[in-house]
Amino acid sequence: MWGSRSIPALVALAFLAPAGTALAADVAARSGVELVSAAADAWADDARLVWIENDTALDAEGRAAQWGYLYYSPEKHAMRSWSVRDAQIVAAVDHTVSAEAPALDAGWQDSGEIVARAWNEGGREFCATGGTLAHLVLVRGVFAPEPAWCAVFDRGAGPSLYVLLDAKSGAVKKRWRG
Amino acid sequence: MRTIWSLFGALALWAAEPAAAAEAHLPFFNANRDWVLRRFEELQRPSNADLAPARAWSFDPFADESALARLRAAQAGLDSATTVGDLGGFRAALDRVLLDAAAAGARLDSLDRCFARHLRTALEVTLAAKPAVDVERVEAWLDGMLVQQRTLSDTERAALAAGGVFEVVRRVVEPRTQTLEVRAWARGATEPSRTLLTVSPPPDQLSVVHLDLDSAQAPARTERTALGGGN
Numbered sequence: 541m542w543g544s545r546s547i548p549a550l551v552a553l554a555f556l557a558p559a560g561t562a563l564a565a566d567v568a569a570r571s572g573v574e575l576v577s578a579a580a581d582a583w584a585d586d587a588r589l590v591w592i593e594n595d596t597a598l599d600a601e602g603r604a605a606q607w608g609y610l611y612y613s614p615e616k617h618a619m620r621s622w623s624v625r626d627a628q629i630v631a632a633v634d635h636t637v638s639a640e641a642p643a644l645d646a647g648w649q650d651s652g653e654i655v656a657r658a659w660n661e662g663g664r665e666f667c668a669t670g671g672t673l674a675h676l677v678l679v680r681g682v683f684a685p686e687p688a689w690c691a692v693f694d695r696g697a698g699p700s701l702y703v704l705l706d707a708k709s710g711a712v713k714k715r716w717r718g
Numbered sequence: 719m720r721t722i723w724s725l726f727g728a729l730a731l732w733a734a735e736p737a738a739a740a741e742a743h744l745p746f747f748n749a750n751r752d753w754v755l756r757r758f759e760e761l762q763r764p765s766n767a768d769l770a771p772a773r774a775w776s777f778d779p780f781a782d783e784s785a786l787a788r789l790r791a792a793q794a795g796l797d798s799a800t801t802v803g804d805l806g807g808f809r810a811a812l813d814r815v816l817l818d819a820a821a822a823g824a825r826l827d828s829l830d831r832c833f834a835r836h837l838r839t840a841l842e843v844t845l846a847a848k849p850a851v852d853v854e855r856v857e858a859w860l861d862g863m864l865v866q867q868r869t870l871s872d873t874e875r876a877a878l879a880a881g882g883v884f885e886v887v888r889r890v891v892e893p894r895t896q897t898l899e900v901r902a903w904a905r906g907a908t909e910p911s912r913t914l915l916t917v918s919p920p921p922d923q924l925s926v927v928h929l930d931l932d933s934a935q936a937p938a939r940t941e942r943t944a945l946g947g948g949n
Contacts, residue, residue, distance in 0.1 A: 574921070575893060575921055578838070578839045578892070578893045578921040578922055579839075579892035579893055579894060581838055581839070581890065582838070582839055582890040582891050582892045582893075583892065591744070591747055593744050593745070593746050593747055595742055595743050595744065595745070596742065608743050608744040608747075610744060610747060621743065621744055622892075622894075623743045623744075628894070628895070629892065629893065629894035629895075630894075631743050632892060632894060633743060633744075637751070637755060638755070639754075639755040639756075639758035639759045640758060640759070640761075640763070641758045642758075642761060675745070675746040677746050677747070679754075681757065681758060681761045682754055682757045682758070692746065
């Protein structure tokens with residue numbers, strides 16, 4: 541069924557795949573902010589960045605191929621988010637429900653700077669028998685009044701480990717399982 | 719054989735990856751959305767809004783409005799010059815005018831840089847048409863959403879017929895790949911000319927798409943340029 545002629549055909553198929561399907565390089569969260577801020581500027585004059593989260597798997601250095609950025613506009617009382625991959629916006633989503641969310645201050649440490657502490661502050665021990673850093677979320681007013689990174693380690697079964705770090709200093713504020 | 723199937727499987731996974739990634743947009747937020755939004759709603763609101771004052775730019779090449787007077791004075795100085803000393807006065811007046819011009823040029827350069835730095839991501843679509851194609855209505859659509867519709871005035875149609883260019887739409891847009899469709903109805907035509915193209919406006923630049931319409935039914939020819947950024 542699969543003769544020797546099929547292999548070059550499959551290889552050719554690989555090269556014919558759309559450009560967007562290529563594997564993207566892992567990058568830190570801040571790398572997409574400038575691009576999405578231009579998109580948010582087109583959406584609403586008063587748009588403010590309120591949430592950052594990895595859209596694809598994280599590596600050990602806190603980098604991911606794709607990051608998601610959520611904005612809130614007080615004037616529209618609406619939320620819209622963009623997903624950035626390979627320095628391109630690959631998704632734009634209007635959210636059906638919204639709440640007034642506070643803006644992230646500009647002085648936050650990047651995901652690459654924050655993640656080593658999360659691993660050292662319980663992540664490594666939690667994942668010793670399997671598990672991974674599943675989510676990195678930067679938000680203000682949800683886990684803490686000030687902007688904070690929340691690292692969520694997951695083992696598939698059982699409770700996850702949450703490590704909350706101050707977004708400016710990187711200091712661990714809290715750890716819990718849930 | 720197993721190698722071939724593995725390769726095929728890997729290719730299938732590879733091709734499917736972006737779709738899966740799009741579905742996984744903001745996974746933690748979406749999984750906990752109601753709780754997160756409630757937490758936002760429970761926050762105390764600051765009483766005073768942080769409203770940054772609007773920044774105004776002004777440019778007047780000769781702010782003291784004396785440029786014309788100086789030029790006239792210099793001209794008069796030359797016309798009435800009868801001595802070498804008079805010519806010296808003329809030269810001094812001319813030097814002052816040149817200094818003002820150099821300062822105005824520097825200010826204009828500075829404004830130009832500011833303009834480029836503060837450009838928002840924008841798209842402008844312009845249209846030219848052959849005189850035989852009497853365009854009377856246009857529509858612009860972005861990603862299937864109507865963003866502009868215009869009925870041309872008699873003056874605009876006359877200008878277009880005389881070789882002029884009509885601005886179909888100019889607006890701030892998101893710097894991502896989008897589908898632009900421009901529909902142009904010629905006088906008496908029931909169906910418009912439809913020009914469909916993919917645009918990817920670069921951030922903080924003005925992307926210009928110029929359409930040249932040769933026929934009332936066929937798509938227009940397109941030319942693209944961009945202003946700002948590294949241009």
